[in-house]
Amino acid sequence: MSAAETDLPALLGRLRTAAGPPQVLTDADLRASHETDWTRRWHGEAVAVVRPAATEAVAAVVAACREAGAAVIPQGGNTGLVGGSVPRAVAARRQVVVSLTRMGDVEPIDPVAGEVTVAAGVTLGALQAQLRGSGYAFGVDLGARDSATIGGMIATNAGGTQAFRHGPMRAQLIGVEAVLADGSVVRRLPGLLKDNTGYHLPSLLAGSEGTLAVVTRARLRLVPHLPRRAVALVAVDGPDEAVELAGNVRRQLPNLLAAELFFEDGLTLVLHHAGGQRPFADAHPAYLLAEVEGREDPTAELAGAIEAAGPLVRDAVLAGDDAGRARLWRLRERHTESVNAEGIPHKLDVAVPVRRLGAFARAVRQTIAEVAPAARTFLYGHVLDGNLHVNVLGPPPDDDDVDAAVLGLAIEMGGTVSAEHGIGVAKVGWLKANRGAADVAAMRAIKDALDPDGILNPGVLFG
Ligand code: FAD
Numbered sequence: 001m002s003a004a005e006t007d008l009p010a011l012l013g014r015l016r017t018a019a020g021p022p023q024v025l026t027d028a029d030l031r032a033s034h035e036t037d038w039t040r041r042w043h044g045e046a047v048a049v050v051r052p053a054a055t056e057a058v059a060a061v062v063a064a065c066r067e068a069g070a071a072v073i074p075q076g077g078n079t080g081l082v083g084g085s086v087p088r089a090v091a092a093r094r095q096v097v098v099s100l101t102r103m104g105d106v107e108p109i110d111p112v113a114g115e116v117t118v119a120a121g122v123t124l125g126a127l128q129a130q131l132r133g134s135g136y137a138f139g140v141d142l143g144a145r146d147s148a149t150i151g152g153m154i155a156t157n158a159g160g161t162q163a164f165r166h167g168p169m170r171a172q173l174i175g176v177e178a179v180l181a182d183g184s185v186v187r188r189l190p191g192l193l194k195d196n197t198g199y200h201l202p203s204l205l206a207g208s209e210g211t212l213a214v215v216t217r218a219r220l221r222l223v224p225h226l227p228r229r230a231v232a233l234v235a236v237d238g239p240d241e242a243v244e245l246a247g248n249v250r251r252q253l254p255n256l257l258a259a260e261l262f263f264e265d266g267l268t269l270v271l272h273h274a275g276g277q278r279p280f281a282d283a284h285p286a287y288l289l290a291e292v293e294g295r296e297d298p299t300a301e302l303a304g305a306i307e308a309a310g311p312l313v314r315d316a317v318l319a320g321d322d323a324g325r326a327r328l329w330r331l332r333e334r335h336t337e338s339v340n341a342e343g344i345p346h347k348l349d350v351a352v353p354v355r356r357l358g359a360f361a362r363a364v365r366q367t368i369a370e371v372a373p374a375a376r377t378f379l380y381g382h383v384l385d386g387n388l389h390v391n392v393l394g395p396p397p398d399d400d401d402v403d404a405a406v407l408g409l410a411i412e413m414g415g416t417v418s419a420e421h422g423i424g425v426a427k428v429g430w431l432k433a434n435r436g437a438a439d440v441a442a443m444r445a446i447k448d449a450l451d452p453d454g455i456l457n458p459g460v461l462f463g
């Protein structure tokens with residue numbers, strides 16, 4: 001530890017000056033929820049959790065950490081699933097969690113441009129509430145909406161259920177404000193959709209997982225809000241049929257907004273932990289949840305598209321009312337917490353080309369059975385992105401065999417080891433295998449240029 005790193009009281013003093021004394025949490029009890037991740041798999045100790053409420057305060061916090069040689073761990077809602085939002089268990093430096101959740105303002109919506117500027121700590125749910133009645137919606141949605149923040153969603157380039165329609169977080173970003181590792185602020189929020197003046201920093205920061213800058217504000221693109229929705233839950237023979245059916249519905253109904261897959265074992269687990277009623281009298285191998293939006297009630301056209309699929313459909317239920325839609329959605333959205341209720345899972349968020357999704361789903365179960373015969377595997381995901389969430393319960397968290405088998409298979413089938421959750425600390429060993437040496441060297445060069453002292457989220461992405 002260098003001389004600069006030893007002076008903890010001086011660092012805490014500067015953090016208190018920057019954010020205000022009550023916003024520097026040093027008591028273990030107050031730090032605890034910021035030090036363990038959502039899955040309980042990742043944890044570490046911070047010397048403090050700092051909660052600045054303004055960009056200037058974030059800049060002062062980062063500058064203080066840099067001068068003290070302390071690591072900055074940016075944190076939003078702490079719903080990330082790859083361990084990047086909490087301190088590292090083993091760290092070479094002191095760690096300071098910088099929580100952005102007090103930065104919660106939403107500026108007035110620009111109705112002509114269809115854009116809005118928000119602070120990084122605004123939750124997705126709060127943004128959605130703010131947009132109600134405006135004629136606009138936000139193009140990314142995910143189950144953790146009430147906690148996940150816009151800053152965290154940018155940092156992870158979150159995907160969610162509508163990515164095939166509107167793109168992931170990166171596609172919604174028109175401008176950002178962010179604090180760099182030296183405490184300087186980059187700010188470009190004028191709302192210019194067309195702006196070809198060099199490197200596009202919003203795109204660079206999307207998916208950077210807190211390793212290049214702390215995002216403090218963003219200018220976001222909005223999409224038209226269509227007021228009516230219908231959901232169908234369709235029982236099918238397996239993932240191949242789900243892919244084919246989702247493709248059919250997409251071609252017939254351009255307003256398809258979600259196409260989600262889960263299996264009978266996952267449904268049973270959700271009913272066990274979250275309650276609710278079985279949607280069908282019989283059990284079926286797999287289920288496709290499809291949601292369509294429209295100016296008018298789209299229930300009839302959704303029903304027509306499903307009927308047209310003939311033998312692909314074993315059974316189906318439809319809902320056009322809010323309560324009915326929510327009942328069907330929860331069967332898919334409650335998978336994550338139901339798996340968590342059983343133990344600490346190996347969470348493997350892979351994608352393969354969508355035409356290979358069925359083959360991957362079959363092969364991955366077989367592969368896991370060979371590597372860890374006693375493991376329980378739950379698969380669910382976003383069909384039209386080829387994105388499957390492989391959750392494996394049983395092998396101890398540090399046992400890498402299952403991870404290697406699943407991630408290796410994804411790469412072998414032309415896929416990716418992370419579709420939407422990021423690399424975090426969970427998958428650092430896989431970055432090079434997935435992206436290749438040249439890509440990783442280019443990324444490393446960017447990191448070294450923007451953060452020469454390596455204070456921003458060390459251990460994430462590169463290990
Ligand atoms: P955090 O968990 O706090 O942080 C995530 C990463 O971003 C960390 O590396 C952190 O250092 C960095 N970070 C956070 N804020 C900032 C900032 N302001 N500046 C720079 N870096 C920052 N993800 C999906 O993509 N699709 C889904 O469908 C989805 N569903 C989910 C459902 C559930 C029930 C849960 C628990 C999680 C789900 N996730 C999903 C994962 C998670 O919600 C997303 O990764 C989300 O984007 C994280 O946002 P957050 O604010 O919680 O970020």
Ligand code: 2HG
Nearest residue numbers: 143335336347381389391
């Ligand atoms: C989802 O799609 C989320 O539900 C979480 O991305 C995935 O629990 C998971 O592995």
Ligand code: ZN
Nearest residue numbers: 160381389420
């Ligand atoms: Zn997902």
